[in-house]
Amino acid sequence: MHTILSRTHRPHFLGKAVDCVASVHLPSGAMCQKTAVKHPSSQMPSCDFKPDSYQGMSKERLLEIRKQNCHPMTMKVTYYRRPVFIHQGYMQWLWDVDGKRYLDLFAGVATVSVGHCHPRVNEAAVKQLKHLWHTTAIYIHPQIQEYAEKLVSLLPEPLKVVYLTNSGSEANDLATLMARVHTGNYDIITLRGSYHGGSPLALGLTSNTAYKYPVASGFGCHNTMCPDVFRGVWGGSHCRDSPVQTIRECSCSPGHCQANDRYIEQLKETFDTTVPHRIAAFFGEPIQGVGGAVQYPKNYLKETYKLVREKGGICIADEVQTGFGRTGGHFWGFQGHDVIPDMVTMAKGIANGFPMGAVVTTEEIARSFGKGLHFNTFGGNPFACAIASSVLDTIAEDRLQENCAVVGTYLLTELAKLRDKYEIVGDVRGKGLQIGVEMVTDKASCKPLPPEAMAEIFEDTKDMGVLIGKGGIYGQTFRIKPPMCITKDDVDFFLAVFDQALQNYTERR
Structure with a gap:
């Protein structure tokens, strides 16, 4: 490094x-x-x-209705000069x-x-649609139990308790609340350039001006320097876990990464100047998504998790974009950093586009949160669970994680030729x-x-x-x-x- x-x-x-x-x-x-x-x-x-x-x-x-009746942001995010009308x-x-x-x-x-x-997911959706659209988790229906068991089987111990939500923003809101309740602390640290959702609370976790409004939101959330080894102050040609490294020159001895040391020093400075002696949590995407697929030095999250836990905080992996095999080498992005978080949030690919999210945590944290009553009307909806369960089956049966590794590595190495x-x-x-x-x-x-x-x-x-x-x-x-x-x-x-x-x-x- x-x-x-x-x-x-x-x-x-x-x-x-x-x-x-x-x-x-x-x-x-x-x-x-x-x-x-x-x-x-x-x-x-x-x-x-x-x-x-x-x-x-x-x-x-379609454009006329979009302008007149849909919220104005839909026109901002149309993306192209000549819009694409998907059918x-x-x-x-x-x-x-x-x-x-x-x-x-x-x-x-x-x-x-x-x-x-996907035909297999479509078939599961139609089958469940004909059987039962919705009932509350107050009742015991098989879909939520079957899915929870299947999901936690893909996560390391002690991550075994599932809370189902409707989106990634809601999952991160819930994780924030759970972290504060469990630790008894309030302050949360995220990385600059991160995106953790657009709800009022998640906007505090998010560190990107484009998503900010001039109103109070996300109290107790603080950002530290993102260890971006390309655009950041420090970086090198062996820093990140990727088939393609930066074009920056290096001066490090084998097995040592000066860039990682410098970014960890910045985190320690945040601890010394910005937050109390005890914090609630650190939120981190294993690879920043909206931030532009930003990767960190290989040991950064491992050292960060240790420092956060010394401050009384828990470590939360936002897997909304990196989960479910997308990174190829592992099913979860955090596994590429050789860490086990205290909590994992997920959404997006969890149900192939059907609105769904989840928080998975430990029994200890779940017990702390159980002191109050948390209930979600649509979380664990049988229709959503049937779709999400089929997605897990399809990832395994179609060997999609392996496909991500093989095809993704090929794409990255070929794109590097265009970089040169x-x-x-x-x-x-x-x-x-x-x-x-x-x-x-x-x-x-x-x-x-x-x-x-x-x-x-x-x-x-x-x-x-x-x-x-x-x-x-x-x-x-x-x-x-x-x-x-x-x-x-x-x-x-x-x-x-x-x-x-x-x-x-x-x-x-």
Whole structure:
């Protein structure tokens, strides 16, 4: 593990180039005329599924209602200059109302875990829908017990008590309350750049101005420096648990990471200056999601957990985006850091897009929380539990965790070639299918690529048939978090499209 003293340029490599949209050649109108596709014979991978013909409202009417009757934020997050009007999905594919097919590499913000409308999950949903939609957890129905037992079997001891919620924000709210009740302490520490939800309490945990309002929220929440080994003050070429490291040079002896030491010193300074001697908890994503797939030095969480527990706090792993096999090497992101948290929060991929979340904790913490009454009307809904149970079965039967490791590693290493080819690609990072590509004006300064430039590349990628996401404090990172069923052929298609979009931008400068 090493630390960086300076940045260096590396030789250029030719990235793979493939091509196309919806099983036909790339539409010439989608791109600048002077930026021809390198291999025009290549096409989007085939798909046997035939979507239904769209028979609904016109796009104009949909936009009109969106502007007039949906909350204003829906217009802010439409993402594209020319919006995508999604009609249907199947596995890694989406179709718009005009019948155009897209390769979905964002999965509804890392939420569609096993694939859009996966037949096995659909079958489980229909079966439960015909049997029982809802009853309260006041009654004992089999679905909640069956799911709880199945879920905790995938977690290490002593994590064995499940609280089911409706979302990740609610799960993090509940975890915050439980931590304070159990410890008798109040203050909570998170990392800068983190995202833990949009509810009034979770906004205190979240450290990103874009999500903040000028009102009081999340009292007792404090942020410490994020140990970002690419954009941060310290970092090196062996810091993180990823097939791809930064391009920063190192001066560390083998087995020692100066960057980790420096970031731990910053955490200790937070303890010495910002919080009382006793705290309630530390919240951390094993890999930051909305923050742009930011990874930490390998031992950072391990040392942080030790320090937090010495301060009387508990350690909470936010697995909303990293859980359920997405990181490939492990089922849970925290396992890649060789730690066992006191509490795990989860949502998104838990039910393949059906609204659901969970908190899993220890019997000791659960007993503390049992001194009061906590009840959730929809948590543990039999319909949600049946879907979530089927998702766990599907991850195992389709070997999706293994697919994340194999296909994700391939994608990361191929993206690293594009980093070396283009000056504007500053960093490629992640594990499995939790990937970030950070864009810069140049590698020497690492100044974030401006929003208008990001939008150009983003739009071109969409027009060529691939949907990706964006993140990072400055919106400078492309987020690639597809359904976990994607293939190497899909990856090759995306690499060609992304290569072409980067080339188009470079030539238009």
